[in-house]
Amino acid sequence: MMKFVVSILLSFFIKVASGHTVATFANSTIEERAAATCADPTLTDIYVESYSPSSKFHLLQLRTEFVDSLTDGNGDFGFQGNIFRAWSTPQPFTFPLYRLVTPPPLDYLFVLSTDGNPPVVPGFQTDLITAYIYSTQVCNSIPLYSVARASATYHYYTTVISERDDMINNRGWTDSGIVGYVLPLIPGDSSVFLINCCSNYAY
Numbered sequence: 066m067m068k069f070v071v072s073i074l075l076s077f078f079i080k081v082a083s084g085h086t087v088a089t090f091a092n093s094t095i096e097e098r099a100a101a102t103c104a105d106p107t108l109t110d111i112y113v114e115s116y117s118p119s120s121k122f123h124l125l126q127l128r129t130e131f132v133d134s135l136t137d138g139n140g141d142f143g144f145q146g147n148i149f150r151a152w153s154t155p156q157p158f159t160f161p162l163y164r165l166v167t168p169p170p171l172d173y174l175f176v177l178s179t180d181g182n183p184p185v186v187p188g189f190q191t192d193l194i195t196a197y198i199y200s201t202q203v204c205n206s207i208p209l210y211s212v213a214r215a216s217a218t219y220h221y222y223t224t225v226i227s228e229r230d231d232m233i234n235n236r237g238w239t240d241s242g243i244v245g246y247v248l249p250l251i252p253g254d255s256s257v258f259l260i261n262c263c264s265n266y267a268y
Contacts, residue, residue, distance in 0.1 A: 103204035104156035109248055112149050114222055115142040122173050123221050125195055149224055149247035151196035159197035165189035172218050177245040199246040207249050211241035
């Protein structure tokens with residue numbers, strides 16, 4: 066009887082010990098995978114959205130680029146908000162977000178390329194690479210949504226799902242899907258966040 070009890074207890078401890086070993090190994094594997102599939106968030110820059118009333122289009126660009134262009138007096142762009150954080154140079158596990166443009170009257174479109182080649186969209190030509198972002202929702206990233214006017218001559222971008230829904234449901238815009246995945250303005254915050262043009266925030 067004593068041998069039987071000892072045998073059962075020994076078997077139990079072996080299973081517990083084995084389970085603990087497996088769990089520790091699994092966690093290590095997850096941590097290693099996360100570290101190996103995320104670009105360095107400390108290297109990101111802030112991107113803003115702006116709008117030209119005269120030309121009727123929205124732009125996504127580096128905040129520094131926007132400030133510099135205003136200082137030089139280029140265009141009549143109005144600041145519509147800090148939108149997201151992304152990388153201005155190629156980073157591991159990110160993909161280029163291309164800016165496409167039409168001949169005048171100008172219209173701009175932002176399209177992610179997952180094969181490294183410039184996207185092909187009828188009526189548009191490649192302008193430049195705006196940023197580098199994720200193609201899937203990993204590493205605490207959030208969706209970058211796109212909506213368009215029915216005429217397809219206006220495109221608007223947001224990380225706020227309620228804002229996207231309001232544009233579609235109440236204001237006559239159409240859903241253009243998710244462009245890609247970007248980092249929120251507040252590092253580590255996976256919730257949506259937007260600083261709009263008319264709030265009294267310090268920049």
